Amino acid sequence: MENRLNTDDGDRWEYLQDYTENLKKIYKVSTIEGFWQVFNNIPTPNNLHPRYSFHLMRGDRRPIWEDPLNENGGYWKLKCHKNNTELVWRELVLAAIGEQFRGCLKDNVSDNIVGVSVSIRDRDDHFQIWNENWEGAQGATIVEKVTKELLPKMKFHSTFYKEHKNHHKFEKNVSNKMLNGGGFGGGGGRKNKNNKNKNGG
Numbered sequence: 001m002e003n004r005l006n007t008d009d010g011d012r013w014e015y016l017q018d019y020t021e022n023l024k025k026i027y028k029v030s031t032i033e034g035f036w037q038v039f040n041n042i043p044t045p046n047n048l049h050p051r052y053s054f055h056l057m058r059g060d061r062r063p064i065w066e067d068p069l070n071e072n073g074g075y076w077k078l079k080c081h082k083n084n085t086e087l088v089w090r091e092l093v094l095a096a097i098g099e100q101f102r103g104c105l106k107d108n109v110s111d112n113i114v115g116v117s118v119s120i121r122d123r124d125d126h127f128q129i130w131n132e133n134w135e136g137a138q139g140a141t142i143v144e145k146v147t148k149e150l151l152p153k154m155k156f157h158s159t160f161y162k163e164h165k166n167h168h169k170f171e172k173n174v175s176n177k178m179l180n181g182g183g184f185g186g187g188g189g190r191k192n193k194n195n196k197n198k199n200g201g
Helices: 016-021 032-039 082-097 142-150
Strands: 024-027 053-057 074-081 113-119 124-131 157-163 184-187
Touching: 024 032, 032 082, 053 082, 074 082, 074 142, 082 113, 082 124, 082 142, 124 142
Parallel strands: none
Antiparallel strands: 024 184, 053 113, 053 184, 074 124, 074 157, 113 124
């Protein structure tokens, strides 16, 4: 995973190239033991600055909507107060690693959960649960799994699903060269052309 800071006044990120350049793979894990070695030795989300993100992605895909492995999918977004971020992140990561979301997907659609992300904001932090096929979203019970089983006492708000290609910032005809990479990483958001990126420590 990686922490990077982008300076911006909101979510108005314009250029995919700026976003991809701001991502860095921290580690690629292939075993439970390897996962815990990484997870136990990286900063918790509570120690990150606003506009930093952590991503846990399946296989070689990157946390980019336009990645060929992601472009036909989408994500469920949940927001909660930042006092609860560390607990929510841990539960979502463990659920993803433990394949606990598998039974929440539609049986008649080929779909998988392929990533989870946490994005630090000034007040309420954002979580995303990525899936591979947007057609599997309708009828899936991912949100219910999180809010009723994994974290029944947690107060979430502004929960919704968004298909990547329906996002107004989705870039068409993206060069594969820009998307090469993958693994367990992190980064910021889509940078506004009037702002510069700053690397965080």
